Amino acid sequence: MRLPILAFFSVGTLATPLASTISLVAALKLPRPNPPEPSVYDAQALAALNPYTHYASAAYCDPAATIAWSCGRAHNSPRASPSHDIPAVHCDVNARFDPVASGGDGGAVQYWYVGFDPALREVIVAHQGTDISRPLAAWVDMDVFLQRLDPVLFPGTPPDALVHDGFAFAQHSSARVIRAAVSTLLDTRNASSVVVVGHSLGAAIALLDALHLRLHLPPSITVRTIGYGMPRVGNAAFATFLSAVLPPSDRLEIARTRDLVPLLPPEFLGYVHPHGGRVGIADGEVWRACDGAACWPDDGRLAEDGGRFVDEGGGANGDGCGGEDSWPELWSFDLTDHFGPFDGVWMGCAAVAAV
Numbered sequence: 435m436r437l438p439i440l441a442f443f444s445v446g447t448l449a450t451p452l453a454s455t456i457s458l459v460a461a462l463k464l465p466r467p468n469p470p471e472p473s474v475y476d477a478q479a480l481a482a483l484n485p486y487t488h489y490a491s492a493a494y495c496d497p498a499a500t501i502a503w504s505c506g507r508a509h510n511s512p513r514a515s516p517s518h519d520i521p522a523v524h525c526d527v528n529a530r531f532d533p534v535a536s537g538g539d540g541g542a543v544q545y546w547y548v549g550f551d552p553a554l555r556e557v558i559v560a561h562q563g564t565d566i567s568r569p570l571a572a573w574v575d576m577d578v579f580l581q582r583l584d585p586v587l588f589p590g591t592p593p594d595a596l597v598h599d600g601f602a603f604a605q606h607s608s609a610r611v612i613r614a615a616v617s618t619l620l621d622t623r624n625a626s627s628v629v630v631v632g633h634s635l636g637a638a639i640a641l642l643d644a645l646h647l648r649l650h651l652p653p654s655i656t657v658r659t660i661g662y663g664m665p666r667v668g669n670a671a672f673a674t675f676l677s678a679v680l681p682p683s684d685r686l687e688i689a690r691t692r693d694l695v696p697l698l699p700p701e702f703l704g705y706v707h708p709h710g711g712r713v714g715i716a717d718g719e720v721w722r723a724c725d726g727a728a729c730w731p732d733d734g735r736l737a738e739d740g741g742r743f744v745d746e747g748g749g750a751n752g753d754g755c756g757g758e759d760s761w762p763e764l765w766s767f768d769l770t771d772h773f774g775p776f777d778g779v780w781m782g783c784a785a786v787a788a789v
Contacts, residue, residue, distance in 0.1 A: 475713070475721035480777045483688075485528050485554065486660045487779045490631040492524035493545055493560035495783035497536035500547040500560075505783055524783070531558065535615040538562065541570035543607040544636060548615040556627045557619045559612055559643060563634030563663075563781065574600040575635060578699045580669060587646050595675045597668035598638065598699065605642040612643065613650060620655060627656040633781045634695060634772065637661025637687070641676075648680050660686045662781065663772050665698045666705035673708040682710025690715040690771040715776070 475483075495505035505525045525531070533549035545562035564571045577600030583591045584602070587609050616628055628647055632640035644659035651657060657680070664687050668676075687707070689696045691714050699705045712724040774780035 473723045475723065480721060483660070483686075484777055484779070485551070486558075486629060486631050487662070487776045488524040488527045489531075489558050489560050490633045490636065490660070490662055491779055491781045492528075492783065493547065493562040493632060493636055494565075494781065495524070495545070496540075497538060497545055497547065499783075500545070501533050501536040503531055503533050503549075528553075534619060535611065537608060537611065540565050541568040542574065542604075544571065544574075544604055544639060546608050546612060546639075548612055548619070550619050550623050550625065552623075554627075554629075555625060556629050557616050557623070557625050559616060559628065559630040559640070559647075561630070561632035561636035561639040561643065563632065563636040571635070574604050575665075576600065577603070578703055580704055583642075583672075589649055592671055592675055595668065595672040596704070597642065597672055598666075598705075601635070601638040601642060601667055604635070605639045605646070609643065609646055613647060616647060617651075620651070626654060628658070630657070630659045631661070632664075633662040634665070637664035638667050641667055641685070644685070645676055645680055648684075656684070658684045658686075660688070662688045662776055663693050663695050664689070665695050666701075666707055668706075669704045670706050673706050676708045677710070682708075685711035686713060687711050688713045688715065688721075688776065690774075690776075691717070692768040692771040694767040694769070695772050719775070719777075721777075 492500060492505045499505045503525045528551060530552050531549050532552070533547055535549075536545070536547035537543070538545040540562065544564075546560060548557070548559050550556070551558055564575055566572060577598070579599040580596035581599045581602060582593065583595065583597055584606060585591065587606065619625060620628070628644075628651070630640040630644040630647065632638070638661070640659050640661050641664065644657050648657040659680070685708070687696075689712070696707070714722050714724050716722065773782065
């Protein structure tokens with residue numbers, strides 16, 4: 435309809451004001467409000483997160499090890515020297531943890547476990563990330579088609595809320611048995627809080643699992659999720675729905691600023707991150723809360739504003755806070771950053787004794 439409307443005006447009528455407008459827009463770049471400075475995590479805040487980091491890393495251990503709560507220590511980074519050895523065994527750090535269920539095959543169905551932490555008074559659910567030695571696990575990551583969520587597992591989900599097909603399959607495979615174990619623990623331990631953790635693919639499954647549990651458990655039960663190095667999980671409609679059901683105060687997405695995985699799957703396939711709950715770890719091991727500020731390894735389109743996503747700036751420039759025009763160049767990423775460290779903890783399980 436625009437062309438017929440323009441036909442009512444002569445070229446001479448439009449030329450002068452239109453040219454003036456174009457010149458003004460080209461010459462004037464309207465300033466955007468500077469984002470707030472991200473708050474820095476202190477030692478007390480990091481200490482509070484440390485148990486969950488070990489729980490996420492322990493999810494890489496075989497189900498036989500986690501059900502017996504006899505799991506290994508985190509892998510050392512390829513760039514680490516012998517002085518960077520991590521002496522703490524995950525299970526020893528959370529020694530009072532009481533596991534009640536575990537499963538998965540590490541391939542099509544990632545390892546998982548459920549138990550109760552009496553010190554935190556919380557039910558813990560943990561999901562394994564991708565084991566690149568398992569072809570089926572890699573297939574789960576690469577199945578990037580967007581699909582609707584199972585309406586039985588996710589009642590009330592809008593029809594336009596779409597998620598990663600592989601992530602949905604992985605979460606679906608263990609959802610019911612995990613929910614049963616969680617419900618049993620909530621009853622038998624008189625607990626009122628559930629925390630779902632994971633790294634990488636495990637973080638994506640954890641996000642879906644937390645949403646699933648939130649939709650099925652009573653409102654009196656608190657459900658939170660903490661993910662490390664989480665990829666994008668769904669489209670904008672899913673992000674909006676997730677934020678309404680599981681607000682940023684109940685979600686924490688932690689990523690090192692040189693980690694490439696949070697940029698995947700790419701936005702041109704329809705993927706976005708949900709708004710809020712982000713923590714960026716910069717060079718120098720400084721942890722910053724990124725809500726309203728740019729300090730995360732994303733391409734910037736993070737903030738949701740009235741249903742649209744607004745560019746906040748990137749965060750892969752090494753200082754943990756991306757500028758207005760910053761963009762994470764491919765060569766600025768470091769593959770090992772995906773695995774840690776997260777407050778001294780590397781993600782992964784090795785069957786070695788503590789030293």
